[in-house]
Amino acid sequence: xxxxxxxxxxxxxxxxxxxxxxxxxxxxxxxxxxxxxxxxxxxxxxxxxxxxxxxxxxxxxxxxxxxxxxxxxxxxxxxxxxxxxxxxxxxxxxxxxxxxxxxxxxxxxxxxxxxxxxxxxxxxxxxxxxxxxxxxxxxxxxxxxxxxxxxxxxxxxxxxxxxxxxxxxxxxxxxxxxxxxxxxxxxxxxxxxxxxxxxxxxxxxxxxxxxxxxxxxxxxxxxxxxxxxxxxxxxxxxxxxxxxxxxxxxxxxxxxxxxxxxxxxxxxxxxxxxxxxxxxxxxxxxxxxxxx
Numbered sequence: 294x295x296x297x298x299x300x301x302x303x304x305x306x307x308x309x310x311x312x313x314x315x316x317x318x319x320x321x322x323x324x325x326x327x328x329x330x331x332x333x334x335x336x337x338x339x340x341x342x343x344x345x346x347x348x349x350x351x352x353x354x355x356x357x358x359x360x361x362x363x364x365x366x367x368x369x370x371x372x373x374x375x376x377x378x379x380x381x382x383x384x385x386x387x388x389x390x391x392x393x394x395x396x397x398x399x400x401x402x403x404x405x406x407x408x409x410x411x412x413x414x415x416x417x418x419x420x421x422x423x424x425x426x427x428x429x430x431x432x433x434x435x436x437x438x439x440x441x442x443x444x445x446x447x448x449x450x451x452x453x454x455x456x457x458x459x460x461x462x463x464x465x466x467x468x469x470x471x472x473x474x475x476x477x478x479x480x481x482x483x484x485x486x487x488x489x490x491x492x493x494x495x496x497x498x499x500x501x502x503x504x505x506x507x508x509x510x511x512x513x514x515x516x517x518x519x520x521x522x523x524x525x526x527x528x529x530x531x532x533x534x535x536x537x538x539x540x541x542x543x544x545x546x547x548x549x550x551x552x553x554x555x556x557x558x559x560x561x562x563x564x565x566x567x568x569x570x571x572x573x574x575x576x577x578x579x580x581x582x583x584x585x
Contacts, residue, residue, distance in 0.1 A: 294385050295401050297408070298428045299365075301351060301380040303420040305574065306459045309344040310373045311380070313352070347371075347420055351382065354415040358408065359386045360397040368434040368582045369441060372534070374574030376460060379442075379581035383434050401427050440504060440583040442527040445540040445576045446511065450519020461521065462540075462576035468522060468547030470510060476546035477506040477524070479556045480539060487563030489539055490532035491571065499563070501535070503528040508543060522547075525580075534571050542569030 343349060352365040368381040387398035399408055405425040412422050448454045448461040449468050480503050487499040504527045511523035524540050542559075545551040551569060559567035 294430060295388055295399060296383060296385045296428050296430050296432055297399070297405070298426050298432060298434070299351070299382045299384075299412075299422050300424040301347070301382060301420065302378045302423050303347050303376065303380070304459065305347070305371060305374050305376045307345065307419060308347050308350075308373065310375070311347045311367050311369065311371045311377075313346050313349045314344040315341045347377075347380070348382070350417060350420055351412075351422070352384075354412050355384055357415055358411045359399045360395075361386055361392075366434050368438055369579055371577075371579055372574055375577045375579065377579040380579055381434050381438075381582040381584075383428065383432055385430065434582075437584050438530075438582055439585060440527055440529055441531065442525065442580040442583075443531070443536045444578050444580050445524040445526075445536060445572070446578075447522045447524070447540070447544065447576060448519060449522060452518040459575060460578070462572055464544055466548050468520075468544065469549065470508060470522065470547070472549065473508040473522070473524075473543045473547040476543050476551065476553055476556055477508050477526075479553050479560075480506045480526075484560045485563055486532055486535055486560070488559040488565050488568040489535050489542070490565075491534035491538070492565070494533040496532060499532060501528055501530055501532065506539070537572045537574065537577060538568055538570070540569075540576065541572045544572065545569040 348365055348367055352363070355363055355365055363384045363386055365382050365384045371377055371380070387393070388400045389398065392398050393400060405427060409422055409425045416422070446461045447468070448463045449466065450463065451465050453463055454461050483500065483502040485500050490496075490499055506524070506526045508522055508524050511521040513521065524543060526536060526539060542551060542556060546556070555567065
């Protein structure tokens, strides 16, 4: 049975994250997410709604193209408002001759370029499949992943951003880049990142390996005021809100409120109170997922 790997980019602003969600109506109303809610006719359960998620939108497009109730599995469960340039997902379809004769499935010999065009023709403006490849039937987007890379972009200025406000997080303070770079270096390596995880992360272990963590000046030449700083971090996996907490910690270091020793103490103790705040999702982007 053919299996296809999709690379997906999306503007996460108007999505309730990657993963499909169909909460009870009263629960959805309490989350502040109702502007992203669509009435769920497919759920088949009274009182439930389907939140607008990337998985649901792309899976619906896939089902319309291959005419099968396929399930799309993603590599990373990005949160509400988080963007992606390199999310990876996969689905399996049929190559049974009888099913193909009825118009279902997508055989490998049909090619991935027509599949790419067909999917993108059914997707909304804020999500795009950028690449498709046929993969081994055993390919697992989650289990086979060996690394992920994220970026977080900060707009350091008292003048708020306009044109790209969906993709940066404003910080009013002047930030010391060298302090942030020194603090970022402390996080590289294998550590227990319990202090950098949201409560209820649900993981058996909070030990992760950060391959790289850097902060660079990403100020465009036409920026009217302030500076842009970009945090890039890669690792073998990340805990819930870990990158946003790392970003908040580095911002605190840039303000002079946290030192490298403070960050080492947060890693040593696992005390969430010793790390920085969880920054909002707007500045966060999943850049790539690696399988080598």
